[in-house]
Amino acid sequence: MSSVSPIQIPSRLPLLLTHEGVLLPGSTMRTSVDTARNLQLVRGRLLKGTSLQSTILGVIPNTPDPASDAQDLPPLHRIGTAALAVQVVGSNWPKPHYTLLITGLCRFQIVQVLKEKPYPVAEVEQLDRLEEFPNTCKTREELGELSEQFYKYAVQLVEMLDMSVPAVAKLRRLLDSLPREALPDILTSIIRTSNKEKLQILDAVSLEERFKMTIPLLVRQIEGLKLLQKTRKPKQDDDKRVIAIRPIRRITHIPGILEDEDEDEDNDDIVMLEKKIKTSNMPEQAHKVCVKEIKRLKKMPQSMPEYALTRNYLELMVELPWNKSTTDRLDIRAARILLDNDHYAMEKLKKRVLEYLAVRQLKNNLKGPILCFVGPPGVGKTSVGRSVAKTLGREFHRIALGGVCDQSDIRGHRRTYVGSMPGRIINGLKTVGVNNPVFLLDEVDKLGKSLQGDPAAALLEVLDPEQNHNFTDHYLNVAFDLSQVLFIATANTTATIPPALLDRMEIIQVPGYTQEEKIEIAHRHLIPKQLEQHGLTPQQIQIPQATTLAIITRYTREAGVRSLDRKFGAICRAVAVKVAEGQPKEAKLDRSDVTEGEGFRDHILEKAIISLIIFLLSSKVSERLSQPGVAIGLAWTPLGGKIMFVEASRMDGEGQLTLTGQLGDVMKESAHLAISWLRSNAKKYHLTNAFGSFDLLDNTDIHLHFPAGAVTKDGPSAGVTIVTCLASLFSGRLVRSDVAMTGEITLRGLVLPVGGIKDKVLAAHRAGLKQIIIPQRNEKDLEEIPSNVKQDLSFVTASCLDDVLNAAFDGGFTVKTRPGLINSKL
Numbered sequence: 063m064s065s066v067s068p069i070q071i072p073s074r075l076p077l078l079l080t081h082e083g084v085l086l087p088g089s090t091m092r093t094s095v096d097t098a099r100n101l102q103l104v105r106g107r108l109l110k111g112t113s114l115q116s117t118i119l120g121v122i123p124n125t126p127d128p129a130s131d132a133q134d135l136p137p138l139h140r141i142g143t144a145a146l147a148v149q150v151v152g153s154n155w156p157k158p159h160y161t162l163l164i165t166g167l168c169r170f171q172i173v174q175v176l177k178e179k180p181y182p183v184a185e186v187e188q189l190d191r192l193e194e195f196p197n198t199c200k201t202r203e204e205l206g207e208l209s210e211q212f213y214k215y216a217v218q219l220v221e222m223l224d225m226s227v228p229a230v231a232k233l234r235r236l237l238d239s240l241p242r243e244a245l246p247d248i249l250t251s252i253i254r255t256s257n258k259e260k261l262q263i264l265d266a267v268s269l270e271e272r273f274k275m276t277i278p279l280l281v282r283q284i285e286g287l288k289l290l291q292k293t294r295k296p297k298q299d300d301d302k303r304v305i306a307i308r309p310i311r312r313i314t315h316i317p318g319i320l321e322d323e324d325e326d327e328d329n330d331d332i333v334m335l336e337k338k339i340k341t342s343n344m345p346e347q348a349h350k351v352c353v354k355e356i357k358r359l360k361k362m363p364q365s366m367p368e369y370a371l372t373r374n375y376l377e378l379m380v381e382l383p384w385n386k387s388t389t390d391r392l393d394i395r396a397a398r399i400l401l402d403n404d405h406y407a408m409e410k411l412k413k414r415v416l417e418y419l420a421v422r423q424l425k426n427n428l429k430g431p432i433l434c435f436v437g438p439p440g441v442g443k444t445s446v447g448r449s450v451a452k453t454l455g456r457e458f459h460r461i462a463l464g465g466v467c468d469q470s471d472i473r474g475h476r477r478t479y480v481g482s483m484p485g486r487i488i489n490g491l492k493t494v495g496v497n498n499p500v501f502l503l504d505e506v507d508k509l510g511k512s513l514q515g516d517p518a519a520a521l522l523e524v525l526d527p528e529q530n531h532n533f534t535d536h537y538l539n540v541a542f543d544l545s546q547v548l549f550i551a552t553a554n555t556t557a558t559i560p561p562a563l564l565d566r567m568e569i570i571q572v573p574g575y576t577q578e579e580k581i582e583i584a585h586r587h588l589i590p591k592q593l594e595q596h597g598l599t600p601q602q603i604q605i606p607q608a609t610t611l612a613i614i615t616r617y618t619r620e621a622g623v624r625s626l627d628r629k630f631g632a633i634c635r636a637v638a639v640k641v642a643e644g645q646p647k648e649a650k651l652d653r654s655d656v657t658e659g660e661g662f663r664d665h666i667l668e669k670a671i672i673s674l675i676i677f678l679l680s681s682k683v684s685e686r687l688s689q690p691g692v693a694i695g696l697a698w699t700p701l702g703g704k705i706m707f708v709e710a711s712r713m714d715g716e717g718q719l720t721l722t723g724q725l726g727d728v729m730k731e732s733a734h735l736a737i738s739w740l741r742s743n744a745k746k747y748h749l750t751n752a753f754g755s756f757d758l759l760d761n762t763d764i765h766l767h768f769p770a771g772a773v774t775k776d777g778p779s780a781g782v783t784i785v786t787c788l789a790s791l792f793s794g795r796l797v798r799s800d801v802a803m804t805g806e807i808t809l810r811g812l813v814l815p816v817g818g819i820k821d822k823v824l825a826a827h828r829a830g831l832k833q834i835i836i837p838q839r840n841e842k843d844l845e846e847i848p849s850n851v852k853q854d855l856s857f858v859t860a861s862c863l864d865d866v867l868n869a870a871f872d873g874g875f876t877v878k879t880r881p882g883l884i885n886s887k888l
């Protein structure tokens with residue numbers, strides 16, 4: 063017995079009549095109040111009373127149909143639980159309704175109902191002792207073996223749950239600290255029991271009887287859990303954790319039947335995830351974050367949106383190749399052979415790539431400039447990048463940057479975002495599964511900008527060897543070391559690459575191909591590849607070189623070989639249909655489908671056809687130069703070199719200059735420069751307007767047009783062409799139809815160097831032109847021109863406009879040799 067006097071409940075208690083649920087001493091329950099008597103009790107006593115005593119109620123369970131209690135008091139259960147009303151929540155709309163939170167204190171029995179209305183009040187007798195300080199030793203002795211047995215089962219049951227969950231651990235501690243006599247009531251309300259069973263426990267006033275009745279309930283629960291463990295998939299030694307991974311729900315609701323399978327699988331996954339985190343070898347900081355996140359995950363209900371987010375995050379973290387890399391096997395000789403085998407021509411690029419690899423081999427560390435291949439589409443930039451990865455024995459991954467205008471594309475979204483994802487760099491690493499791949503940043507010149515930040519700025523951090531060992535993706539929120547990644551960038555032009563980015567890269571120009579190079583590439587690489595892709599054999603289709611040339615000159619107009627490749631694809635498809643239609647496999651195709659006759663393979667005939675094609679092309683060009691006031695310039699575009707016609711006409715007017723053809727400011731300035739120079743030199747060259755005046759703009763308007771108006775043109779290199787075209791207009795002489803030119807001019811008539819000479823020369827060659835005028839200071843660029851192209855062309859290097867004009871007109875442009883002064887007035 064306790065030395066402290068037991069606490070007494072009041073001898074008169076207002077009665078709360080309940081229909082569902084049984085409140086046992088020591089447990090808490092929420093009950094709905096909606097009958098008239100109970101509503102009166104809440105309003106008249108709980109809400110009005112101010113003392114602690116006014117919050118004590120007698121809860122009578124199992125009242126038959128309390129809703130119809132308007133008149134007489136129904137028969138009441140003899141034993142009830144005195145309870146403390148801890149909380150009242152309610153509203154008066156649409157009809158009065160309250161919810162009570164009540165905690166059971168002790169049993170009582172009704173001696174006599176004192177009044178029935180507005181709510182029943184009864185004289186009661188307290189049945190359980192309420193001790194302030196339990197004397198556990200004494201109780202243990204008194205209850206002896208029964209209590210000990212009960213305690214052991216209770217411990218066994220609780221220990222079957224996951225002790226790492228705080229609520230379970232607390233329950234375990236309570237088993238030791240609470241008086242043993244309180245345990246049967248508390249455990250009965252926790253484990254899965256029916257109302258009827260709870261009622262029996264409530265009625266078991268004798269403690270001994272109560273222990274006897276609850277032990278079988280505990281045993282039943284333990285057996286239920288054991289059965290559950292057996293029926294689950296055996297998973298090494300994780301069973302225990304799997305069963306009770308979400309025990310908060312199960313403490314109040316320990317399963318006697320199987321829970322649904324999905325949840326089990328999820329729990330298995332979390333255990334696996336935890337194992338992977340342990341073994342993933344990630345840096346300490348990342349590991350810490352993962353451990354924290356998995357702890358949170360375990361406590362989170364699966365229905366929470368954050369559950370899926372956290373799980374995806376952790377899955378990414380364990381998948382990332384924090385420490386996984388491939389071993390470089392760099393052999394420069396093998397690399398050279400591989401590059402040569404995969405790519406024809408592009409000597410300069412291959413040479414630079416080999417130098418780059420050699421330095422890396424010697425330095426044995428990967429810090430160095432980032433290579434950026436710049437050139438027209440389809441010249442093999444991407445494919446060289448792939449070969450570099452192959453030579454190094456590294457994984458290859460291409461990141462297309464064209465149109466990327468949000469920095470989170472590079473750096474990821476913060477996880478607070480709905481639908482957040484890591485950026486392309488981290489995604490790429492996840493895809494390749496190693497931390498030292500070759501990343502090809504394709505089309506860096508086409509990065510956009512938007513309100514969501516500048517992706518180029520994010521790329522700076524990625525590419526800077528000083529910073530990228532600590533690259534932080536917003537989604538990961540921990541640093542990832544990118545220093546082992548080999549970055550190669552590609553672009554069509556450097557003009558649109560942000561300067562800060564350009565500064566971090568070493569630019570390697572990849573010019574377009576000559577016709578001969580294209581023919582070689584076609585026959586060595588493109589055609590065999592297409593045949594293989596279409597399941598054809600070389601016996602089934604043969605494409606002679608002359609046919610290839612015809613396709614190049616007549617059906618494709620490009621610096622690279624991509625459309626040429628597509629044309630071969632189209633031919634192969636057509637042939638594949640014929641083969642599939644049932645012609646014998648080895649049978650040769652009707653040549654007319656593919657070539658233009660057996661004789662085409664004859665070398666001489668091929669040459670003749672080539673000459674014919676070139677003749678046709680040149681005659682098209684010369685048609686356009688059959689009047690004064692037209693000249694051919696050479697332009698460089700991101701798609702390669704192009705020939706460009708410049709046309710001029712004059713009419714009566716007030717000295718106005720009209721320019722059409724979508725020109726940029728620099729081009730417009732060149733036009734003004736050209737006119738100024740010609741006006742100041744009109745006398746020297748005897749250039750006059752239609753009225754015979756040396757003041758060329760006197761009563762005269764000039765219109766200069768650059769055809770292909772849909773394409774914006776800019777740059778100074780058309781200067782010499784504009785001068786030549788206007789000189790032709792004012793002299794009435796024709797410019798030679800086989801001459802193309804390029805060069806910037808000054809007001810004093812000097813010719814300055816320009817860029818893109820190789821592409822421009824190749825374009826002129828493709829168009830069948832014969833002579834090319836280039837600035838003298840560009841002479842060194844002629845070294846890059848393949849010798850077979852050089853053979854077909856003659857070059858004039860000009861240092862001033864005199865040189866240009868003398869070369870552009872037959873017989874030169876000096877005054878003495880010019881007979882047509884009078885004609886020019888016509």
Ligand SMILES: Nc1ncnc2c1ncn2[C@@H]1O[C@H](COP(=O)(O)OP(=O)(O)OP(=O)(O)O)[C@@H](O)[C@H]1O
Pocket residue numbers: 404405406407408437438439440441442443444445446504552553554583587588622623624627
């Ligand atoms: N010199 C070459 N030798 C062999 N094949 C080549 C060569 N140049 C290009 N090719 C082939 O042409 C195709 C197009 O090349 P690729 O995709 O690398 O071009 P790209 O320069 O990267 O173009 P883009 O700038 O449009 O990305 C590929 O199939 C490639 O193998």
